[in-house]
Amino acid sequence: MTDTQSQPVTSAGPALSGKAVSFEDIEAAAGRLRGEALLTPLLRHPLLDERTGARVFIKPENLQRSGSFKFRGAFNCLSQIPVSERARGVVACSSGNHAQGVAASARLLGMPATIVMPADAPAIKLERTRGYGATVVTYDRDKEDRDAIATRLCAQTGARLVHPFNDPAVIAGQGTVGLELADQAAALGVQLDDVLAPTGGGGLSSGIALALAHQSPAARFHTVEPELFDDYKRSLQAGTPQSNAARSGSVCDALLSESPGEIGFSILRELAGEAVTVSDEEALDAVAFAFTELKLVVEPGGAVALAALLAGKLPLKGKTVGIVLTGGNIDPQMLIRALSR
Known part of the structure; x- marks a missing residue:
């Protein structure tokens, strides 16, 4: 099992008022994280724009403290x-x-x-x-x-x-990625059309979607998963949580969820746009592209949003797009595998 597996009922997070997670909770989390978490930049690269036909803004959480948004x-x-x-x-x-x-x-x-x-x-x-x-x-x-x-x-x-995703305080903390992304884009005078992020249990994705709903409501948020672990895609299509039978079998080890988190799904069911999936080969291609062209070290699970963009999984040509690179904790052997393709 991985970070995105089953859901214990106990949690370190305090009960939050009103909805399980509110935009105010994300703002409060940003205050607690100030001076502790890194304010990761918003990056652009002309080759990525050329390859996709979109104007792409990258939020590189692989540069975050501990190597990921977590x-x-x-x-x-x-x-x-x-x-x-x-x-x-x-x-x-x-x-x-x-x-x-x-x-x-x-x-x-x-x-x-x-x-x-x-x-x-x-x-x-x-x-x-x-x-x-x-x-x-x-x-x-x-x-x-x-x-x-x-x-x-x-x-x-x-x-x-401390549950990895089905916890209000954890989701609020992850939501600061979306808060920063929206604020950084606004500071550049940019209106985001679409935002893509890797999705496992849904803690990060639900936090980002909630932040965007308040700070950049015109932006459509999309979940991205490994194609054999598409529980969120199927759950959003069905309107009820669906499970994956497999527990392993993808290079995207950080995203191998059994089923969506209850809290995250309740948010994404209302706020997510089209869900997409990528193959392991597409994820590895994105790892290689990030390393060779963007000069960023990204693990396969952290690169699936970039993979979806490069593989044309959504009609994004001519649009302004934000993507999140979620983690850079990759074994050297896996990086060599990606670069050898």
Whole structure:
């Protein structure tokens, strides 16, 4: 299982008033993250515009602290745990990016962190999570239940569980990506027509969609998934959550969801436009393009929005488009594989 797998019912995030997540919650998260998360830039490259026929603006969250957008949601969530409870620590389940975001946030806040990770997670993600000072507990994703392991750890230590996507505070933190994207575009005098972002459990995508609905309401938001893990696409088409049968089998390890998160789906069902998917080959082509042409290091799951753009999955010629690159924690062997194509 990965960051986007099943949904434990416990959570470190406090209950938020009104709707599960509001635009005001995203604004509050931006305040908590100020000075902690990096304000990633909005980039353009003439070759990308030439290749797509669109005016493309890139939000490179692969440059974010801990190497992905996950730091935003993790820090926003952990910073709201009362100081009197922080010594008990936190527990999280993750294939790597949420793991690093939680571990990095816990270190900044002086909290112990234990991360339950699949034994076959990319080596760089295991190493970096330990490097932030977290205790890593590995499991066999085909034989063991990570949620049961995490629940047991929480019961033993009194630690709080930090869900990777089905948590209001996590979603609000991830929504600051969309808030920044909209504000940066507006500062340039740009009106976005479409925005694409990689989608797993939907924490990032729902946060971005909610921020855009308030700050750039004319922009259409699109989820992008690996083609064999298209639970969001099918769920949005059906109007009810759908599941994926497979638990592994794609180079996009960060996006292999079992089913949409309840909170994220409730938001995206109202705010998302057309959902698209990309193949592993298209994701690897995007990794190679980002490295060779944009000079950016991006992991396959973090590159699927770029992949969708390059592969022409949507009619975007002549439009102004925003894309999010979500993570850069790629094993050297995977990068070599992409560049060797």
